Amino acid sequence: MRYAQGGGxxxxxxxxxxxxRLQAVEQFARGETNAVIARELRVSVRSVQRWRKSWRSDGARALGSKGPASRPRLSPAQFRQLEAELARGPAAHGWADRRWTLERIQTVIARRFHVTYTVQGVRKMMRRHGWSYAAPAPKAAERKAGGWVRADGGRDGRPARAPCPPGGE
Structure with a gap:
């Protein structure tokens, strides 16, 4: 799985x-070959070659962890602002019906915060913040579209409406 697909x-x-990598540094200092180090650490020879090259040029500190590959693009304060925008409803953002879709949420994020997300990224972010998809009851399908709701029911006790992926989840 690639990083853009939620891996990492x-x-x-x-x-x-x-x-x-730090165990490899000790073995580099002892003069062991790349193949021996790779076998003992159960990594590829190519990884050991890259590590040795970094170690030679910048020392052991070059092989330390650099931290996560990315951080959340919206801060907690920005996500609260997004929730406030969602509470205003789709009509406030130019859509005629009452249904939020992931694509619409993606558009609101881009307009409001100048940050791009994939549709899958929007879905994962909403789940991470306690939102889940709620399909409408079969008889109510004509009256009300399904959508995402806050697990805590929102601030006023009513389910807060958010994105509804096409065709459900």
């Missing part, structure tokens, strides 16, 4: 990888 390393996994 957890903090524990980053720490584990950093420890591997």
């Amino acid at each position: 390393l957890t903090a524990e996994r980053r720490e584990f990888r950093a420890r591997l």
Whole structure:
């Protein structure tokens, strides 16, 4: 899985990888070959070659963890602002119906914060902040579209409406 698809390393996994690289540094200092180091650490020879090159040019500190590959693009304060925008409803943003879609949320984020997200990124962000998809009851489908709701029911006790992916989840 690639980073853009939600992959990447957890903090524990980053720490584990950093420890591997530091073990490799000890073995570089002892003069062991790349193949031996790769076999002992269970990594590719190419990784060991890259690590050795970095170690030669910048020392052991070059092989430490650099932290997460990215950070959330919207801060907690910005996400609260986004929720306020969602509470205003789609009509306030120029859409005729009452239905939020992930694409519409993506557009609001781009307009309001000048930040781009993929549709999948919007979905993951909403889930991360406690939103979930709620499909309408079959008989109510004509009256009310399904959508995303806050798990806590929103500030006023009513479900807060948010994006509804085409065709459900």
